[in-house]
Amino acid sequence: MSQPDNPLYKTETASYRERWIGFIHGLQDRICAALEDLDGQALFRTDEWEREHGGGGKTRVLSGGRVFEKGGVNSSVVWGKVTDTMRTQLKIDGKNWFACGLSLVIHPVNPYVPTTHGNWRYFELYDDSGNVSDRWMGGGADLTPYYLFREDARHFHRSFKDAMDAFDTGWYPKYKQWCDEYFANKHRGNEMRGIGGVFYDHLRPADSADADRLFSFQQANGNAFLPAYLPIVEKRAVMPYGERELEWQEIRRGRYVEFNLIHDRGTLFGLKTNGRTESILMSLPPRARWEYDYQPEEGSPEAVLLDACQHPKDWVK
Structure with missing residues (x-):
């Protein structure tokens, strides 16, 4: 897309977008550095790419680590x-669009360490004159353990509750429920892929002051990710495990794959907008398993985790 048609150069929200882009790139740098430091072996490979239809990005992938199998x-x-296609399937309208965000997925080696996902994004729509016709924030983070430790669930949820309570004490329960409902495999009776976290979308600013407030809200949530996740990794990565735990990890990863390919809006948006396939499918685990009608043994640790995925709980309490 030529520069005159590039929304970065022709609308009144340019400075707001530049601030957001700066935050996203800084957050990406901080998260990658912290994960490399904790792993102590693997390093992120950086792949900078350009999108034929406008823009580009930085894909950073880690694999074969001591702690993280893929991230x-x-x-x-x-x-x-x-x-x-976007109008029909994504229910958006306008002439042009702009999006900037960070998306992460971390798959650990040890089955006692949970997988995690996070995403923080900003979206704008423009009318025929190049003016902003709509804009919104979205994001969240969730935890997908293979074995349930209630203190870990409480810590992760509490971290994001604390970040949100500074803005509105009603937001955490609302966005926690939204997460429980969104990250669920509808085709498996609304079985959640994990134990949730927070999820929100289409947070539209009422005015410029509200836009700054939502920007700060996004910053608080993005900055909460490392303190929410890393202490859990440090605690569980040293636990011994065997083939049983690995098999269960692969079965639950299969559920993760199902959700991402069937239901996830981010995956669908990327594919429907001619996004970069390698970056979009980065979220998939390196190993997964599907076993016909698999049911864990009643009363087993695997059954406890499955029950938590089938029946959302108030982890903070």
């Missing part, structure tokens, strides 16, 4: 024309 921390700054 991706991706940033993107992309734009383009609203297509008929």
Whole structure:
């Protein structure tokens, strides 16, 4: 897309977008550095790419680590024309669009360490004159353990509750419920892929002051990720495990794959907007398993985890 058609250069929110882009790139750097430091072996490979239809991004992928089997921390700054497919399937309208965000997925080696996902994004729509016709924030983070430790669940949820309570004490329970409902495999009776966290979308600012407030809200949530996740990793990565735990990890990873390919809006948006396939599918685990009608033994640790995925709980209490 030529520069005159690039929304970065022609709307009144340019400075706001530049601030957001700066935050996303800084957050990506901090998260990658912290994960490399904890792993102590693997390093992120950085792949900078350009999108044919406008924009580009930085894909950072880690694999074969001591602690992390596979991890991706991706940033993107992309734009383009609203297509008929986007209008029909994504329910958005306008002439052009802009999106910038960070998305991460971390798959650990040890089955006692949970997988985690996080995403923080900003989106704008433009009318025929190049003016902003709509804009919103979205994001959240969730935890997908293979074995349930209630103190870990409490710590993760409490971290994001504390970040949100500074803005509105009603937001955490609302966005916690939204997360429980969103990150669920509808085709498996609304079985959650993990134990949730927070999820929110289409947070539209009422005015410029509210836009700054939502920016700060996003910063607080993005900055809460490392303190929410790393202490859990440090505690569980040293626990011994065997083939039983690995098999269960692969079965639950299969559920993760199902959700991402069937239900996840971010995956669908990327594929429907001619996104970079390698970056979009970075979220998939390196190993997964599907066993016909598998049911864990009643009363087993695996059954306890499955029950938590089938029946959302108030982890903070």
